[in-house]
Amino acid sequence: MIDIAIVDYGMGNLRSVSKALEHVMPHASIVVTNDPIVVQKAARVVVPGQGAMPNCMHELTTRGLKQAVLEAAENKPFLGICIGLQMLFDESEEGNVNGLGILPGKVRHFPHDTMFDAEKNKLKVPHMGWNQVHQTIEHPLWEGIANDARFYFVHSYYVEAAHPEVTAAYTRYPTPFTCAVAKDNIFAVQFHPEKSHLAGLTLLSNFAKWEPESFA
């Protein structure tokens, strides 16, 4: 029995995600896999992602993993991280590529020429570092995590959900953007829980225990 499958479609460093999950679930079976059958068999699925979304979508498709990811997003606890959040949406401004279309909305680039902080200093893009995550709903994955706790971000694009009710948290940079979404068995975050110290480990531990209500 595979407890958690981390989907490896060749984009970036999955070691951090698997190490953090192993740390919070030392006795679980956690695999990093590029095999769609393993993804289908796993009880839970994590879809990470780094780099550019067009490359991510291309690799996911050519490696035959797209269907397995779409199925997982329908029928088992699903955690998307970074590009793994962005690809849930319809399309991205990054290379004008289509996403998986599971959630309606777009992925947009930060308008960096017009972003300033309170002291009128230019804000940098990528948005890199520890920022506050303001929870907007109660959710089992927020259990034990203080509202406005800081998580580690590194990204230049953000999601704009067409249905605001999927937003589970927002972050300001400088205007609020959706940094976490929740819908049925899906939870996905823009930040990196695997690099976010205790708050991040708590979120991963919550995911490992999560029994979505829609399956009850």
Added chain:
Amino acid sequence: MGLAKRIIPCLDVNNGRVVKGVNFVSLRDAGDPVEIARRYDEQGADELVFLDITASADNRDLILHVIEEVAAQVFIPLTVGGGVRKVEDVRRLLNAGADKVSINTSAVINPRLVADASGHYGSQCIVVAIDAKQVTDDQDGRPRWEVFTHGGRKATGLDAIEWAGKMQSLGAGEILLTSMDRDGTRNGFDLALTRAISEAIDVPVIASGGVGSLDHLVDGILQGHADAVLAASIFHYGQHTIQEAKEYLAKYGIEVRL
């Protein structure tokens, strides 16, 4: 509320051991990178930078084991630099558990490396380290900053501000900026240099070189406009903890992760 300024301790690693010594109270082994990394993690470090200064090619792989071990126990971003010459070097460090790889001399020798590495793995994991020294311009006699390589020994003729812009356009996701004039002096950052580069580019700048007190960290952020500040000796010798540094910055209204 918003993005916190980052405090980053830097560890020099030689043959798999931290050098320059680190004096924490009750540390069993002052040269063990894993133990030191855990200690900084507990104190609230926002990231860790490992600089591999191993000279012998035979022992270069030792850094991979260090990173593997640290990454299994410390869940904050890890940047590794030193001796990165090829995309393959970047890949091996990322696979070992590094989140970002810092490229310095090799970016000057072969700027395509920055483009290739960021094209392959994304800008988010490619840091370009720039070592700059103030020089007098040959033509107009005005001061400017020049890029140096090989640990500050070799002049390149490159203007540091232009170079930072070029590195950003080739795909660097962050600039680690060290003033060679200040490095090791404990007299504070070169604030004019830090500010000039930070304002010239869009990607974050980590200020480095010269920190001797907590006031220097404040200056680097408020006057130098750095997005992150890196220091070694003030933390290594127990002069200050990371937590103390953050509380000090917070008193000046700087946002930090406490």
